[in-house]
Amino acid sequence: MSATRQRRVLGIVQNARAKPARFRDERITTAHGAGGKASQSLIEGLLLPVLANDSLAALGDAGAVSAAGVELALTSDSFVVTPLRFPGGSIGELAVNGTVNDLAVSGARPLALTLSLVLEEGLAAVELRAEIEAVARAAKAAGVQVVAGDTKVVSRGDADQMYVCTTGLGVLDSRARLSPSALTPGDRVLVSGPIGEHGMAVMLARGEYLLEADISSDTCSLWPVAEALIGAVGEQLRCMRDPTRGGVASALNELARASGVGVLVRERAVPISAPVAAASELLGLDPMYVANEGRLLAFVAPAAAADALAALRARPGCGLACEIGEVLAEPAGMVLVETAFGGRRVMDLLAGDPLPRIC
Amino acid sequence: MSATRQRRVLGIVQNARAKPARFRDERITTAHGAGGKASQSLIEGLLLPVLANDSLAALGDAGAVSAAGVELALTSDSFVVTPLRFPGGSIGELAVNGTVNDLAVSGARPLALTLSLVLEEGLAAVELRAEIEAVARAAKAAGVQVVAGDTKVVSRGDADQMYVCTTGLGVLDSRARLSPSALTPGDRVLVSGPIGEHGMAVMLARGEYLLEADISSDTCSLWPVAEALIGAVGEQLRCMRDPTRGGVASALNELARASGVGVLVRERAVPISAPVAAASELLGLDPMYVANEGRLLAFVAPAAAADALAALRARPGCGLACEIGEVLAEPAGMVLVETAFGGRRVMDLLAGDPLPRIC
Numbered sequence: 122m123s124a125t126r127q128r129r130v131l132g133i134v135q136n137a138r139a140k141p142a143r144f145r146d147e148r149i150t151t152a153h154g155a156g157g158k159a160s161q162s163l164i165e166g167l168l169l170p171v172l173a174n175d176s177l178a179a180l181g182d183a184g185a186v187s188a189a190g191v192e193l194a195l196t197s198d199s200f201v202v203t204p205l206r207f208p209g210g211s212i213g214e215l216a217v218n219g220t221v222n223d224l225a226v227s228g229a230r231p232l233a234l235t236l237s238l239v240l241e242e243g244l245a246a247v248e249l250r251a252e253i254e255a256v257a258r259a260a261k262a263a264g265v266q267v268v269a270g271d272t273k274v275v276s277r278g279d280a281d282q283m284y285v286c287t288t289g290l291g292v293l294d295s296r297a298r299l300s301p302s303a304l305t306p307g308d309r310v311l312v313s314g315p316i317g318e319h320g321m322a323v324m325l326a327r328g329e330y331l332l333e334a335d336i337s338s339d340t341c342s343l344w345p346v347a348e349a350l351i352g353a354v355g356e357q358l359r360c361m362r363d364p365t366r367g368g369v370a371s372a373l374n375e376l377a378r379a380s381g382v383g384v385l386v387r388e389r390a391v392p393i394s395a396p397v398a399a400a401s402e403l404l405g406l407d408p409m410y411v412a413n414e415g416r417l418l419a420f421v422a423p424a425a426a427a428d429a430l431a432a433l434r435a436r437p438g439c440g441l442a443c444e445i446g447e448v449l450a451e452p453a454g455m456v457l458v459e460t461a462f463g464g465r466r467v468m469d470l471l472a473g474d475p476l477p478r479i480c
Numbered sequence: 481m482s483a484t485r486q487r488r489v490l491g492i493v494q495n496a497r498a499k500p501a502r503f504r505d506e507r508i509t510t511a512h513g514a515g516g517k518a519s520q521s522l523i524e525g526l527l528l529p530v531l532a533n534d535s536l537a538a539l540g541d542a543g544a545v546s547a548a549g550v551e552l553a554l555t556s557d558s559f560v561v562t563p564l565r566f567p568g569g570s571i572g573e574l575a576v577n578g579t580v581n582d583l584a585v586s587g588a589r590p591l592a593l594t595l596s597l598v599l600e601e602g603l604a605a606v607e608l609r610a611e612i613e614a615v616a617r618a619a620k621a622a623g624v625q626v627v628a629g630d631t632k633v634v635s636r637g638d639a640d641q642m643y644v645c646t647t648g649l650g651v652l653d654s655r656a657r658l659s660p661s662a663l664t665p666g667d668r669v670l671v672s673g674p675i676g677e678h679g680m681a682v683m684l685a686r687g688e689y690l691l692e693a694d695i696s697s698d699t700c701s702l703w704p705v706a707e708a709l710i711g712a713v714g715e716q717l718r719c720m721r722d723p724t725r726g727g728v729a730s731a732l733n734e735l736a737r738a739s740g741v742g743v744l745v746r747e748r749a750v751p752i753s754a755p756v757a758a759a760s761e762l763l764g765l766d767p768m769y770v771a772n773e774g775r776l777l778a779f780v781a782p783a784a785a786a787d788a789l790a791a792l793r794a795r796p797g798c799g800l801a802c803e804i805g806e807v808l809a810e811p812a813g814m815v816l817v818e819t820a821f822g823g824r825r826v827m828d829l830l831a832g833d834p835l836p837r838i839c
Contacts, residue, residue, distance in 0.1 A: 144605070146605055147604065147605055148601075148602050148603065148604055148605060149599045149600070149601060149602065149603040149604075149605065149608060149633055150601055150602075150633065151601050151633045151634075151635065152633075153599070153631065153633050154599065154631055154632045154633030154634075155633075160631065163631060164631075167605075167608070167609060167612060168612060168629060168631070171609070171612045171613055171615075171616050172595070172612065172615065172616050172619075172626045172629070173616075174625045174626070174627070176592075176625060176627040176628075177625070177626060177627055177628065177629070183628055184592065184594065184627025184628035185627070186591060186592045186627055186649060188547070188550050188552060188591055188649070188651050189550045189651060190550075191547050191548045191549075191550045193547060193552075193649070195592055195594055195627055195628055195647070195649055196594065196628045197594030197595070197596045197628055197629065197630055197645065197647050198596060198630045199596040199597070199598050199630055199632045199645060200632075201598060201632045201634050201638075232545060232547055233535075233543065233545045233554055235543065235554055235555065235556030235647050236531070236556070237556045237557060237558040237645045237647075238558070239558050239560060239598070239643055239645075240508045240512070240513065241508070242507075242508060242509055242510050243507050243508065243509075244507065244508040245506065245507055245508075246503070246505055246506055246507060246508065246526075249508060249526070250526060250530070253526060253527060253530045253531065254530055256530075256531065257530050257531050257532075260531075266533045266535060266536070267531045267533070267536060268533070268535040268536055268543025268544070268545055268554055269535075269536065269542055269543035269554055269555045269556055270527060270531075270536070270556065271556055271557045271558055272512065272513055272519065272522060272523075272527070273513045273558045273559075273560045273643075273837075274508055274509065274510045274511075274512050274513030274514075274833075274836075275510075275513075275560050275640065275643075275837060276510065276836070276837075278637065279560075279639065279640040280638065280639055280640075280643075281634065281638040281639075284598055284632075284634075284639075284643070286556065286558060286596045286598075286645035286647075288554070288556050288594050288596075288645075288647035290545060290547070290552070290554055290649060292547050292548060474633075477633075477635070478632075478634060478635075
């Protein structure tokens, strides 16, 4: 299609997409929790209009709260991953790191966590103890304390072993000026390491596929990485995101939409390990949509991209950090992929949920 | 039994009880979520030792966090009440008020909430919408905003309709000096209104008993009541508690234990509505153990008790506030009830869970 025609077609799509999604479904499906289109319609069509306030409408990974002049970030996540344990981690580590990372990518130093458990009657005490120990270990590694908690027990069959809700409180780093709506044409898109490892590790741990691969979850605290970036480029850092549910593709779509810009990703530049690439191909999954729990995406002003990349690569575990694309003026609200063959296609939000209960 | 003999026997009991409870169970039972002895053993025997830190060990209703010189309180609760709606409220209101009240009784003005949902696939959208609207309504009434949220969906049968986890952030009122370990012999025990209404309303709403009664949940925000008390008596206010799961009896036991004092309750002085008293008798439940969601217990230095009671009674909905007992030097860690007939008996934590999923 010609560039003009492409712009015109995408312009129409964009106008259709700029409106908040409506929520018209009669019943909740797993797709509403998958981070794709159905999640978007639930959030934009029901939750935001009913709970309307500025902090929530900003749709960051954490809400901003000002307390007696101190700028804080508050974020909450429920974890329902199955199985409870998988190569590289478990629900306890995930519950800490997932919440710590929502603070980190919001530019907030993690300060304290709360831990709220919903346990299924009959859960083995050793399983619970192992997960509380995992929480303690991950919290120590992330430099946060669990300061409050709650435990509820429901009857056998009213939950699947255990669900964990963690909430994180952080203090915003005054050097950072981050916002999901700050993406500017020309900005470079960086990723801190190979993608798709967490989701693929959990999928394979379920044993539903006759496939074994040396893939471990990347779950870890991203605050040291986020802080290194903030320290290196300060206000030139526009936004960070940890691409969890729905993967890199969904995170980029959310930000493109929030900033009213286009994002171009160069497929060939995206780091993917050989086992993840192979497993993705065998299972027919696009790793761009597979969850990560220890990677961040950073959007940086072009002049600062080299410094940001150097700061990333200097962090342990981020040696494979890459620039994977850039921000375009249009198509506004959309993500394009430049394929290995040089063509471009739209990388949209998914409609369904190919990987349920991944976090 | 003679007073000396009673002291001696209770002294032995007390020594046995002063040690942290051990957790020896092989599997989780509903009793571990009921707020009684099994909950205590889970908290003291597993959660606290593994997650050890000072803020958590203080066992307040909220954890204390200091951020750049501002003293904050953070608290989290999961709500699994069944049915979702009951006379006087629903899970949405409960999730807001329950968390706001944990801040309030910690002496913290509620500032912001997070809302994390675990939804069962198949949940009707109208049910979800009704509960989000209830959250919004209760948050507005309590003067807080929901600043962040999360939604997970699990397959049909892996949850019971919906579970809601709310976390609250508050700023500690500098006039208050509250602590669960501050109870001092001579302190007066006040309650802000009739007890047992929430738990009884939920039980009857289940329709398991062929019993109808005009009982509504007391769910509401307690911050205005807590603030009035703090304003009226300041540092003379030792501690507040909202007696939710396990009711007044469990809250008093926790505080007696935390402060190493005894608490005497005069049964005749405890306000109970006629329908709650009648339903309790018919169902064989002691209203002292039935959950409240809009009442607070306050422990006040004796010289300030009259002012505190006057401040309470001046608040809407607290016209029936009463002094119901006092703090004793011993039996340390125990609660005694002076019955209507003038005798005294121990009012211990319950071992089991007579009222599962009440909040």
